[in-house]
Amino acid sequence: MTISQNILLKNINIQSYYDFYFCFILFCLYNYFVNVPPIAICLSSYYIIFMETMKRTVTCGELRGCDDGKTVILNGWIHRKRDHGGISFISLRDRYGITQVVVDTASPQDLIPIAAELKMEYCIAVEGFVRKRPDTMINSDMTTGEIEVCAQKILILSKSDVLPFMIDEVNKDGTPVIPNEDLRLKYRYLDLRTQAMQHHLALRHKVTIAARKYLDSHGFFEIETPTFIKSTPEGARDYLVPSRLYPGKFYALPQSPQLYKQLLMVSGFDRYFQIARCYRDEDARGDRQPEFTQIDMEMSFVSRDDVLSMTEGLMAAVFKEALNIDLVVPFQRIAYDDAIEWYGTDKPELRFDMKMQDGSKLAHLGTFQAFKDALCAGGIIKALVVPNAAELYSRKKIEELEATAKIYKAKGLGWMKAVGGSLEGGIAKFFSGNESTVREILGAQDGDLLLFVADTNKKIACTALGAVRTRLGKDLNLCDPDEFAFAWIVDFPMFEWNEEENKWDTAHHMFTMPQEKYHDTLESDPGKVKGDLYDLVLNGYELASGSIRIHDPVLQKRIFKIVGFDEEEGQKKFGFLTEAFKYGAPPHGGIAPGLDRLVMLMCKETSIKEVIAFPKNTFAQSPMDDCPSEVDQRQLDELHLIIKK
Numbered sequence: 001m002t003i004s005q006n007i008l009l010k011n012i013n014i015q016s017y018y019d020f021y022f023c024f025i026l027f028c029l030y031n032y033f034v035n036v037p038p039i040a041i042c043l044s045s046y047y048i049i050f051m052e053t054m055k056r057t058v059t060c061g062e063l064r065g066c067d068d069g070k071t072v073i074l075n076g077w078i079h080r081k082r083d084h085g086g087i088s089f090i091s092l093r094d095r096y097g098i099t100q101v102v103v104d105t106a107s108p109q110d111l112i113p114i115a116a117e118l119k120m121e122y123c124i125a126v127e128g129f130v131r132k133r134p135d136t137m138i139n140s141d142m143t144t145g146e147i148e149v150c151a152q153k154i155l156i157l158s159k160s161d162v163l164p165f166m167i168d169e170v171n172k173d174g175t176p177v178i179p180n181e182d183l184r185l186k187y188r189y190l191d192l193r194t195q196a197m198q199h200h201l202a203l204r205h206k207v208t209i210a211a212r213k214y215l216d217s218h219g220f221f222e223i224e225t226p227t228f229i230k231s232t233p234e235g236a237r238d239y240l241v242p243s244r245l246y247p248g249k250f251y252a253l254p255q256s257p258q259l260y261k262q263l264l265m266v267s268g269f270d271r272y273f274q275i276a277r278c279y280r281d282e283d284a285r286g287d288r289q290p291e292f293t294q295i296d297m298e299m300s301f302v303s304r305d306d307v308l309s310m311t312e313g314l315m316a317a318v319f320k321e322a323l324n325i326d327l328v329v330p331f332q333r334i335a336y337d338d339a340i341e342w343y344g345t346d347k348p349e350l351r352f353d354m355k356m357q358d359g360s361k362l363a364h365l366g367t368f369q370a371f372k373d374a375l376c377a378g379g380i381i382k383a384l385v386v387p388n389a390a391e392l393y394s395r396k397k398i399e400e401l402e403a404t405a406k407i408y409k410a411k412g413l414g415w416m417k418a419v420g421g422s423l424e425g426g427i428a429k430f431f432s433g434n435e436s437t438v439r440e441i442l443g444a445q446d447g448d449l450l451l452f453v454a455d456t457n458k459k460i461a462c463t464a465l466g467a468v469r470t471r472l473g474k475d476l477n478l479c480d481p482d483e484f485a486f487a488w489i490v491d492f493p494m495f496e497w498n499e500e501e502n503k504w505d506t507a508h509h510m511f512t513m514p515q516e517k518y519h520d521t522l523e524s525d526p527g528k529v530k531g532d533l534y535d536l537v538l539n540g541y542e543l544a545s546g547s548i549r550i551h552d553p554v555l556q557k558r559i560f561k562i563v564g565f566d567e568e569e570g571q572k573k574f575g576f577l578t579e580a581f582k583y584g585a586p587p588h589g590g591i592a593p594g595l596d597r598l599v600m601l602m603c604k605e606t607s608i609k610e611v612i613a614f615p616k617n618t619f620a621q622s623p624m625d626d627c628p629s630e631v632d633q634r635q636l637d638e639l640h641l642i643i644k645k
Contacts, residue, residue, distance in 0.1 A: 054125035054155045061097020065146035067130045072149060074099060074126045075157070077193065078118055079167065088115040090151075092126060095198050100139075100148040101126050107151050114154050121160035121167065121190075127153040168194050181609075186623035188614055200611045203322055204599045208275060210321035211295050211595075214314050220271040220297070225260035227253060227277070232573050237281035239290070247640035253279035256592060258509065259577050261298040262549055265588040266580045270300035275595065289596070289608055290620050297546075298590035304532055304548055307589050308333075308488060311536060311544065314593070315486065323602060331486040331536070339489050340459070344382075344466010346492070349540035350485035352478035356465055359383030359452055361441055368430035370414070371454050379456035382465045385442050386472055389449040390417040398426075404471050405453055410464035414452035418444040427452070470540065479539070481604055486538050494518070494531035495562065503564045508533050510559050511577075512547040513589075519555070526562055536593065538601055546591025553581040 056075040063072065079093035090101040103115040107128075118124065128151040139145030164187050169177040176196070178184075184191040191197055212222065231238045231252035238252040254260075257276050264272045276296040282288065295314070299307060312329040319325040332350075339346050342355040359381035363371040371381050386393075393401070402413035415426035416438075422428075423435040431438050444450055451468060455461040473479050494514045495504045504526050506512065514522060518529040532548040550556045556578055560570040570578070596608040609615040616622055636643065 054127060054153070056125070059096035060092050060094040060099045061143055063099060063130055063144050063147050063149070065132050067147060068132045070130045071152075072128065072130060074101070074128075074149065076124070078120050078122045078124060081118055081120065083116075086112070088112075088118075090115070090118065090126075092124070092149075093193075095202075097143055099144045100142075101128065101151050102148050103151045103154075108153075111151055111154055114156070115151075117156070118154075119160065121163060121193075123157040123160075125153075125155040125157055126151050163190065165190070182617060182623050185609075185615070185617055188624050192613065197610075200599065200603050200605070201613060203603060204595070204611055206322040207318050207599055207602065208595065210318045211273075211275070211314060213321075214317040215271075215273045215297070218271070218310065218313075220273045221269055222274060223264060223269065223272050224274060225254070225257040225264075225276070229254050229260075230576075232259065239279045239281050242639040242641055244638050255280050256294070257296050258511065259574070261296060261590060262511065262577065262588065263580055265298055265300045265549075265551075266583065266585045270586070272296075272298045276592070285618075289612065289615055291616075292608070293595040294592040295595055295598075296590070296592045298588060300586040300588045302548075302587070302589050304490070304534060304589065307546060307548075307591055308534060311546075311591055311593065315536075318598070319484070319602070325484070327484065327486070331488055333488040333490050335491045336489055336493065337491070340462050340466075344462045344464070344469060346489050346535065347537045347540060347542045348466075348487070349470055349473050349479065350487055350537075351480055351483050351539060352473050354384065354386065354469060354472070354478070356462070356469065357383045357385070357442060359442070359454075362431070362438055362452075365434040365437055366427075366431035368414070368427050370412070371452075374454035374456055374461075377456040379454065380458045380461050381452060381454040382461045383442055384451045384465055384469055385444050386449040386451065386476075387445070388447045389472070389476065390419060390447050392476070393449055395425075401451070401468050401471065405464040405468050408464035408467050409457075409460045410453045410455060412453075413464075413468065414454070416450045418446055418448040418450065420446065423450070473540075484538060484601070486536065486543075489535045489537055490533070491515075491530045492533035492535070493527070494529040494533075495526040497527065501564075504562055506559070506563055507531065508545065508547055510563060510565075510574075511549050511556070513550050513555075514559075522558055523562060532589070534591070536591070538598075541597055541601060542594075543597055543601070544591050544593035546589065548587070548589035551581060551585040551587055553578045553585075556581065 054073055054075070057073045058067075060074055060076045063070075074092055074094075076092045076094035076099075079091040079098055081091070082089045086104075088103040090103070091098050092101050103111050126149065128149040130147050131150055132147055133139075133145070165179040165183060166177065167190065171177055179191075192201070215222075228241060228251035231240065231250060236255055238255065241251040241253065243249045243251060254276075256278050257274060261272055261274075274296045276294050277291060278294055279291050280288075281290065297307075297310070299310065309330070312327075312331055316327045316329055319327050334342075334348070336346055339348055341358075342348070344356060359371075360375060362381060362383070363375050374381060398413070398415050402410075405413045416423045416428040416431075417425045418439055421436070423431060423438060428435070438444075442450060451465065453461045453465040453468075455464070493507050494512065496507045497503075498505045508531060513532040515530045515532050522529060534546055535542050536544040550559065556574075557567065557570060560567070560574075565573070596611055599611040600606070600608045603611055605611065609617075614622070614624070621628065
C-alpha cells in the first residue's frame with residue numbers, strides 16, 4: 001500500500017455500510033488511476049479499511065475506572081439496547097465481558113440514525129472515550145460497571161436476522177430462560193454465545209491445559225494413536241468406516257486407544273498420554289455421547305498404587321489451576337463389595353453418608369413373611385435409615401420411592417417410621433412388641449424413616465435400595481453443590497456371568513491383570529477372581545477407569561479361553577498385540593479420566609452436552625447440520641455398499 005493510500009485511509013471516517021461503499025468507490029477510482037490490479041482492490045480494500053480504522057484496542061471485559069478518559073475501540077455483538085429520549089445505551093459483548101456504550105449529546109449527532117438502526121446481535125465496532133459513571137449509577141453486577149464508553153464512531157460489521165431465541169434471557173425472578181434442547185442444538189453457534197457456554201468451554205480449555213502441563217512435568221509424552229483401526233470387541237458397538245480400496249473391508253473408529261497405548265509401552269515410551277477422541281455406538285444419555293474425549297494415560301513398571309497416586313496428583317493440579325480448589329489427597333479407597341453393600345452401586349454419591357445396613361436380623365423379630373421368604377431362599381434384607389425424614393414422606397411420596405426401587409427389579413419397598421420411642425406405619429404392625437429392638441439394631445431415632453428391600457438375589461436388593469438412597473440425596477438436598485467427593489473403587493470382580501450367552505465375560509476388558517493370588521484358580525473358579533482394576537468416582541459418577549494390564553502372552557491366552565475366545569479367534573482379533581508381547585513387554589498399567597464428564601462436574605452440570613461445543617442430541621443426531629444424513633449413490637457405489645431399506 002502506498003504512502004498516499006495510507007494517508008487517505010487514516011482520514012476516512014467510516015461509520016456504516018454507506019460510508020464503506022462510498023470509500024470503496026473512492027478506492028476503486030484511486031487505484032484505477034495508479035494502475036493497481038482490480039482483484040487486489042476486491043480482496044483487500046475492506047479488510048485494510050477496517051484494520052486501519054476500527055481494529056479493537058481493548059476487549060469488552062477489560063475497562064475499569066482507572067481507564068477514565070482513554071480513547072478505545074471495541075468490537076463485539078450487541079447484547080441489549082435501550083433508547084431513552086434520544087440517548088441509546090448499548091450493551092456490547094464479547095467472550096471477555098460486556099461494556100456499556102452510550103450514544104448521547106457528547107457523541108457526534110450523525111451517530112443517532114446509526115444507533116437507531118442497531119439491533120440485538122449485530123456485530124459492530126465502536127470507537128469512543130471512557131468515562132466514569134457517577135457513584136449512584138455504578139453497576140456492581142458488571143466487572144466493567146464503573147465505566148461506560150461514549151461512542152464517537154460506530155461501524156456495522158454485519159447484521160443479524162431475528163433471533164430464534166434470546167441470548168442469556170432471564171425470567172422476572174432472575175433465573176435463566178433455557179430454550180428446548182433441539183432448538184439450542186440447531187442454532188448451537190448462537191447457544192455458544194451465552195454466558196454459561198462461554199464459561200463452560202473456557203473452563204474446559206483450562207482443564208485441558210492444566211492436564212497437559214501436569215503430565216508433561218511428570219515425564220509423559222503426548223503421542224497420537226490412529227483413528228482408523230481394526231475392529232475388536234471392547235464392550236460396545238464399533239462405528240465402522242468402509243474402505244473404498246478394499247471392498248467388503250472396514251476400519252473401526254476407536255472406542256479407546258487401549259491396544260495402541262499398550263503397544264507404546266512395548267515400544268519403550270514408558271509414560272504416554274493423549275487427549276483422545278473415542279467413539280462408541282451406544283444409546284446416548286446425560287453423561288454419554290457417541291463421540292467423547294478422555295485423558296488417556298499409560299505407564300510402564302508401575303503398580304496400582306503408582307497409577308492411583310499419579311491420577312490424584314493430576315486431579316489436584318487440574319482443580320487448583322482451573323477452579324483454585326485444593327483437593328485433599330489421597331482419596332479414600334472402597335472395595336467393590338463394600339460399595340455395593342453400603343451404597344448399592346460402584347459409583348456412590350459420597351457427599352452424604354447414610355449407608356445401607358444388613359437387616360437380616362429383623363426377620364426373626366417379626367411376622368413379615370417377605371423377610372422370612374427372602375432369607376429362607378438364601379437372599380438378603382437391606383435396610384436404610386433416613387434421618388429426620390419421617391414427617392417429610394407421606395404414603396404417596398413413599399410410593400414414589402417404591403417405584404424407583406421397582407425399576408431395579410425390587411418386588412416392593414417396606415417402610416416404617418420411628419415416632420415416640422416406637423414404630424408406626426407401613427410394616428410396623430408385623431414387629432409389635434419388638435419395636436425397641438428393631439430401632440436399636442438399626443440405630444433409628446425419633447423422626448427417622450426406615451426403608452427396606454428384601455430379595456432372594458442379593459445384587460437386586462442392594463441395587464434397588466441403593467437407587468432409592470441416591471434419589472433421597474437429591475430429594476432432600478443432601479449434596480453440597482460446592483463439594484467434590486472423590487473415591488477409588490478397587491478390587492472389582494474380574495469376570496461376570498452372561499446369562500443370555502451362558503458364558504463368562506470380563507467385567508472391564510480382556511487385557512486386565514487378575515490379582516496375583518487368583519492366578520492358580522482362574523479356570524476353576526472365575527466368579528471369585530478379583531482383577532487389578534480401579535475406578536475413580538466423583539459425586540455419583542464414574543470419572544475414570546483403569547487397570548494394571550496383562551503383559552504375559554501365556555496369561556493373556558488363558559483369559560481369552562475363559563471368555564470363549566479360542567486360540568484362532570484370539571489370534572485373528574488380537575494377534576498383533578499378543579505378538580508384540582513376545583518381545584519383552586514391560587509390566588504396565590493405565591487409566592483414562594473422562595474429560596467431558598470431569599468438566600461437566602466442575603461446571604455443576606448434569607449433562608456432558610453442556611461442556612461439548614457441538615454435541616449430538618439424545619437420538620445421536622445433530623439438528624444443526626442434519627447428520628447423520630444420506631449420501632448420494634455415487635459415493636455408495638465407490639464404497640461397494642448397498643442400502644437395504
